[in-house]
Amino acid sequence: MRILAIFLMTLLAACHRETREHDSPLPFGQAQLATTTTLIAGGSPPAPAEPRINHYEKSAWHVGEGQRLYTEFNCVECHAHGGGGIGPPLMDDQWIYGSSSPQIVATLIQGRPNGMPSFRRILTEKQMWQIAAYVRSIAAQAAKDVPPSRGDTLANTRPITLQPAQLLQDSSEDAGAR
Amino acid sequence: MIVVQSAIHPAGDHATITSGLFSLFLGVTGFFFLLVLLFLGWAIWRKDRGSAEDRKLRVSVAGWAALITLGLFGLTLGSYFADRSLAFVGGGQAPIKIKMTAQQWWWEVEYQSDDPSRTIITANELHLPLGRPAEIQLEADDVIHSLWIPNLAGKQDLIPGRTTDMAVLPRHLGHYRAQCAEFCGLQHAHMALDVLVETPAQFAAWRSRSLQAAPAPTTAEQKRGYAILTGQCSGCHAISGTPAFGTVGPDLTHVASRASLAAGELPNIRIWLERWIADPQGVKPGSHMPRVPLSAADIRAAAAYLETLR
Numbered sequence: 001m002r003i004l005a006i007f008l009m010t011l012l013a014a015c016h017r018e019t020r021e022h023d024s025p026l027p028f029g030q031a032q033l034a035t036t037t038t039l040i041a042g043g044s045p046p047a048p049a050e051p052r053i054n055h056y057e058k059s060a061w062h063v064g065e066g067q068r069l070y071t072e073f074n075c076v077e078c079h080a081h082g083g084g085g086i087g088p089p090l091m092d093d094q095w096i097y098g099s100s101s102p103q104i105v106a107t108l109i110q111g112r113p114n115g116m117p118s119f120r121r122i123l124t125e126k127q128m129w130q131i132a133a134y135v136r137s138i139a140a141q142a143a144k145d146v147p148p149s150r151g152d153t154l155a156n157t158r159p160i161t162l163q164p165a166q167l168l169q170d171s172s173e174d175a176g177a178r
Numbered sequence: 179m180i181v182v183q184s185a186i187h188p189a190g191d192h193a194t195i196t197s198g199l200f201s202l203f204l205g206v207t208g209f210f211f212l213l214v215l216l217f218l219g220w221a222i223w224r225k226d227r228g229s230a231e232d233r234k235l236r237v238s239v240a241g242w243a244a245l246i247t248l249g250l251f252g253l254t255l256g257s258y259f260a261d262r263s264l265a266f267v268g269g270g271q272a273p274i275k276i277k278m279t280a281q282q283w284w285w286e287v288e289y290q291s292d293d294p295s296r297t298i299i300t301a302n303e304l305h306l307p308l309g310r311p312a313e314i315q316l317e318a319d320d321v322i323h324s325l326w327i328p329n330l331a332g333k334q335d336l337i338p339g340r341t342t343d344m345a346v347l348p349r350h351l352g353h354y355r356a357q358c359a360e361f362c363g364l365q366h367a368h369m370a371l372d373v374l375v376e377t378p379a380q381f382a383a384w385r386s387r388s389l390q391a392a393p394a395p396t397t398a399e400q401k402r403g404y405a406i407l408t409g410q411c412s413g414c415h416a417i418s419g420t421p422a423f424g425t426v427g428p429d430l431t432h433v434a435s436r437a438s439l440a441a442g443e444l445p446n447i448r449i450w451l452e453r454w455i456a457d458p459q460g461v462k463p464g465s466h467m468p469r470v471p472l473s474a475a476d477i478r479a480a481a482a483y484l485e486t487l488r
Contacts, residue, residue, distance in 0.1 A: 022463040068320075068466075072426045073413065122413030122424075124468045 017145060020061045033109065034102030053101045056133040060146045066134025067148075069127055078115065082138040082157070087115060090138045091157070092166075099139070099168040104132035140165045181372075183328055183355035189375065190330035191267045191347040199260040206249050213245075268311030268347045276304070277315045280323035280336040280358065282466060283365040284428055284441040289385070298388045299416075301428030302441045303372045304356070306330075307381035311347045324360035327373050333359045348375040355442065364464035370442025391419025392431050392487050402476070403483025410470050411480070417487065427467065434487045440465070452481045 034050075056062045070076070078087030088096065097107050108128045111118030119128065137147040140163040147160040157163075188194040279286040289298040304327075306312050316325060318336035325344060326333040329352070334344040358369035376384065395404040407415070407430070412422035418431045436446055440462055444450040453460075456477050458467035472480070 020464065022459045119413075121409050124470060127468060 017058065017060050019059060034098065034100065034106045050102055052129055056129045057101060057136055057142055058146060059133070060148075062130045063133050063137050063142060063146050064148070065127075066130035066132070066137075069123070069131050070134055073119070073123070073131075075131070090135050092139070093168050095168055099136075099141070101129065101132040101136060104135055105129055108132070139168065141168070181353050181355050183357065185328035187329060189348060189350035189352055189354065191349060192264060192331035192345065193329055194349070195260050195263050195267070196332055199256055202256045203253060206253055210246070210249060267345065271311050273311040273313040273345070274307070275313050275315070277317065278304075278325065278336070279317045279319055280325070280362075280369075281319045282321065282363050283358070283369040283462070285325075285369075285371050286428065289388075296389060298385065299429045300388065300432065300436075302370075302438065303374065303436050305381055305384050306346065306348050306373065306375050307378045308348055308351055308375055310378070311345060314344045314346065316342045316344060321362050322360050323358050323362045323369070325356065325371075326359035327354060327356035327371070329354040330373065335360060351375050351377065353437070365462050368441060368443045368462055370438075372437045372442060374437070387435070387488075388432055392417045395483055395486065397482070399479045400483045400486060403479035403481070406472065406476055406480045407483055410472070414467075430484065430487060432487055434485050440467075448481055448485060451484060452477050455480055 056066075078085060079090050082091035083089050084092075088094070095103075097103060097112055105125070105128045107116065108119045108123065108131065110120075123131070133142065136142055137160055140160055142160070144161050149159050149161045185193065186197060186200075188197045275290040277288040277290055279288070285302050285304075287300050287302075287304055289300075291297050314325075316334060316336040317340075318338045320338060322338065323336040324333050325336060327346065330346040330348055331344060334342055336342060352375050354373040354375070356371040356373050358366055360366075362369065395401045404420070407417060408420050408422045411430075412420075412424055414424040414427035415430045416423045416425060417429075422430075434446070438444060439446050439450060439454050440458075443462055444454060455470075455472070456474075457469060458465050459469055
């Protein structure tokens with residue numbers, strides 16, 4: 001009986017990870033743009049709780065949709081499949097404008113100097129969160145049971161699920177010094 | 179117009195040959211099936227009259243074996259000749275070249291030409307001139323799909339990273355329905371294609387009309403719709419002659435001239451157009467068209483502009 005209960009609960013947990021949200025608008029209210037730096041006068045304020053981070057990053061479906069959009073909207077052109085080129089790489093530990101999902105969404109909305117365009121008018125906010133969740137998974141930041149173990153594209157890197165999560169540094173100075 | 183999707187009402191040379199082969203198989207196997215039933219009935223009727231003489235039994239078994247051999251031989255010959263005639267359909271005539279790309283869950287149709295300015299890109303609708311062979315090059319962008327136009331030809335898979343092809347030679351005017359025939363995800367059942375077989379004159383008229391760029395919006399509402407289409411919608415959709423040049427979704431340059439919306443899902447009339455823009459996920463759950471936050475007036479304006487794209 002107990003085993004059955006555990007089994008059913010595992011099933012439920014597994015289902016949530018795969019849930020597809022087709023018909024829902026943004027599951028949460030209008031977003032405030034995230035700040036891109038942690039350097040704030042008088043010490044950093046406590047980070048506001050952002051329920052969307054877990055909502056998107058812990059869903060295999062959202063990460064998968066993010067991967068599709070990443071290719072369809074040609075992020076590959078500049079960032080390659082994470083390795084970078086014209087734009088900065090997304091699989092390393094250096095993040096100029098912040099590495100959290102809300103900060104990546106802010107980057108997508110506003111655009112950044114030296115080539116990153118704004119996607120404000122082109123993507124819906126839900127799509128931006130999906131892309132952010134996928135971009136986080138490129139840097140091995142997603143939960144291991146969420147990203148696919150085998151990519152759709154040719155790559156000479158290890159599958160995301162086998163990469164150890166690295167500590168990301170959010171610092172524009174670091175990136176400038178390199 | 180009556181839309182037909184039927185493999186036993188062939189409207190093209192390939193389908194006629196295949197359908198003929200099907201009739202041959204049906205006839206031969208049907209004949210043998212009836213024969214077996216007859217023998218079975220006869221055996222039941224004479225159940226305990228004792229066994230037949232040895233000689234009689236030998237003759238009937240040998241006759242039965244000969245009949246089967248003859249039947250199989252006929253089927254083999256039929257298959258061989260059907261295959262041969264399929265290979266030589268439309269021989270000599272220059273085919274029109276079309277490239278179709280299947281995506282979840284719609285078809286992109288590209289009429290190729292040596293002159294790039296005469297290339298037409300449309301979606302979910304295949305126009306074919308009567309009596310002229312068409313060579314369709316098939317590709318897929320995401321998963322395996324299969325193109326099946328039952329009235330014109332058999333199925334052919336579209337495989338990502340690989341090019342396949344299909345030839346059709348339409349012989350009857352009409353509006354046919356084609357369908358994705360390989361399970362390709364959530365909306366596989368709603369991945370249809372309108373196939374219109376037209377007279378050469380009609381086809382030429384359609385082709386020259388399709389080469390024109392979109393007309394400029396005139397009324398205030400159309401202008402508002404134009405701003406929306408070249409704004410929020412332009413990331414995915416292209417409208418030639420405007421700044422909208424997205425390649426993710428179907429080309430909308432002549433969307434109002436198409437028979438249906440969303441790959442055969444909805445009839446192309448104003449009310450369904452508005453419904454589709456307002457709530458794509460309610461009409462076709464899982465479709466890659468997102469629900470774009472637009473006001474009711476915006477949606478009406480977008481539909482008003484799209485209606486001018488004939």
